[in-house]
Amino acid sequence: MYGQAHRVSGAAGLPEVGKLRVDGRRLQARLEELGEIGSTGDGGCARLALTDEDRTARDLVVTWMRDLGLEVSIDGIGNVVGLRQGSESGPPVLCGSHIDTVATGGIFDGNLGVLAGLEVLETLERAGVSTRRPLAVAFFTDEEGARFAPDMLGSLVYAGGMGVEDAYDLCGIDGARLGDELSRIGYLGAAPCPGEAPYAYVELHIEQGPVLESHGEVIGAVTGVQGISWQEIVFEGQFNHAGTTPMAYRHDACYAAGAVVLAARALAEQLGGDQVATVGRLDLHPDLVNVVAGRALLTVDLRNTDEGALQAAERQMVEEIDRIAAAEGVTAARRSLARFEPVVFDSRVVELVEATAKAQRHRVRRLPSGAGHDAQMLARMCPAGMIFVPSVGGVSHNPAEKTLPEHVEAGANVLLEVLWRLADEELVS
């Protein structure tokens, strides 16, 4: 399915694609060194986008890029690309991710994809391997959205999904203006934005969920990103004395909310597949032990990889909410907080990741991503895909976030081979 590897590979004593391996210890050391910047002292990292900590971390990664001889460019939204030329010109095969974190983040989320990309380029460089196409590693601004909403901002702007001037005017949770902060930390660059479409984009990332670990699998070939539907529901009933109001007279907003919690679970179980449904927020008023709640605000988070299935889930949830409200004699007001269609990754990239992992003798699983990633923005421009490695206990956005060193190394080696094959392949029409 893929073209033959570029002629340089394997020639004149040079290593063959599929046999070269990264230096896992060097990669691990860089993850730990980068993780010191913004360290929370408990293994975690607080490095919000465009803060002083973000600048220090950017400076360190840029230094590593320059030390490796990469051509570093910074674009108008602060995305940084380190490029290694190929034997031919043309758009590069790009990898990368982000180095900002949430306030209670770990050291792997995002950072792994950037530093593994750097490790791949260093491995090829040290082995004297030249690729046909250029290879590049990027880190995108404000992927987490923890300081400036929306999330995946840098890659969104890179892909042309938001104008750079609009992005400058975004206001952070601390009141800062994004454009001002970008200038302040010295990362308002001159490279054009939107950026040039890469030949392909591949992102290595931790799974942030429990699936790979629980199945004893090391590599995930990510098939796409789940579509997301967030609904907020406000039930208004009648607040009443918990002692003097017989059951038959109640219009209990808490009861309606509880019924939605159970209905969301039942919906996910009934639809099956990768459908998930979550009530994560539920606030009562007046929220007192002896008062039947007059008001309940709750959210329903629905995700599915299939747009049609997601729409069906939304419809069923709305019907259920209306049925519950009518039965309890409360009113239900609904509004959409967010809605993203599912993203399907390029089937050729998914197959290449899967085949490469198998060739490297790893247990591999195809799975969707439940979280958003820069790769879904790059998928608007070029064939894109992702490689997942296991998260211990499925934990992420938490100081306890961890991926075992052998899994970090395994993911980087799959990334190495995938990038190399994409960089050297004959153009597939």
Added chain:
Amino acid sequence: MYGQAHRVSGAAGLPEVGKLRVDGRRLQARLEELGEIGSTGDGGCARLALTDEDRTARDLVVTWMRDLGLEVSIDGIGNVVGLRQGSESGPPVLCGSHIDTVATGGIFDGNLGVLAGLEVLETLERAGVSTRRPLAVAFFTDEEGARFAPDMLGSLVYAGGMGVEDAYDLCGIDGARLGDELSRIGYLGAAPCPGEAPYAYVELHIEQGPVLESHGEVIGAVTGVQGISWQEIVFEGQFNHAGTTPMAYRHDACYAAGAVVLAARALAEQLGGDQVATVGRLDLHPDLVNVVAGRALLTVDLRNTDEGALQAAERQMVEEIDRIAAAEGVTAARRSLARFEPVVFDSRVVELVEATAKAQRHRVRRLPSGAGHDAQMLARMCPAGMIFVPSVGGVSHNPAEKTLPEHVEAGANVLLEVLWRLADEELVS
């Protein structure tokens, strides 16, 4: 069943018991005048115990008592009793309630029982009726417990359920010491506390629930006060990403909480009778749209007039909570926040209220009180009972709290006849 009325009644042109009526307009005017003190401007009243507003209100009611020629005594916890002598000595037939309110209170809760009692004494005085036993009207300190917990404090101390010195050291929500506030407003009196046991106690109160109104009934003959069991439950699960955590991997504290909400409703419906069950408080952590809740705190309020039934409800609820926790793979920690046994009012007083209401051609219903009242404390000392009148829409502890003027008058007239008959009856052995 009750003894003959005292010989004075009906003699020499004096009105007969059962025919004399209160002045409903005078009572209504006093309710409105007292309601001006601490008025919130929206029909409501904020008159927390032992505040300046409480003092002003106390002073007004004491003035009305003195104007009527009552002997006013104030005890060590600030309970005020206005006494009208009978033709014989001995313990008085007591009525009353409280004049403190919650912060978002109405003008009827408590105040009605006090001012209706005053109106009864004024009606008898103006009609020249002398009773065999003394009659008295009281208002008890801090019934609401909205500033100093526990509620029903004044009547609790009056009945000997708490030592007065212990009560002085109670600390209010504003940091004030109860004893200091009692002195400050001039209501730390010399009358003994605990007080003398009355011959009987009868309290007129608004229902604060919807039962009488919805059945078109005007008078409630209150059979007792429901026992109360408050449980707090904390579920600890695992907080997880709502997108990356498949349904089968979840230990969702919100789901467990939602299941308890539905189980509490099902329990009340299954047990029937006057059993009520309420989840009024439910707090999630971290309470975010895209995070499976790791922690949920909720309360279950169970009430029943029968102690055995209440214990059975508690047992079933605990079993249900443990079953839900085990099924979801979360831990459940439970603690009791409050536990009161049911109070059963004196059957003779209940029958007298019911018979009197019927004789006055009102539709009447026996019903339990779901809320606590001073009468349940007095029931420890003497035969006690209560008269309920309808609350419009069942609303109370709310500026919209309302009882129709004709129902206020009807309740006061039943109180008049019940008190008079108790004051004149032959001693029933």
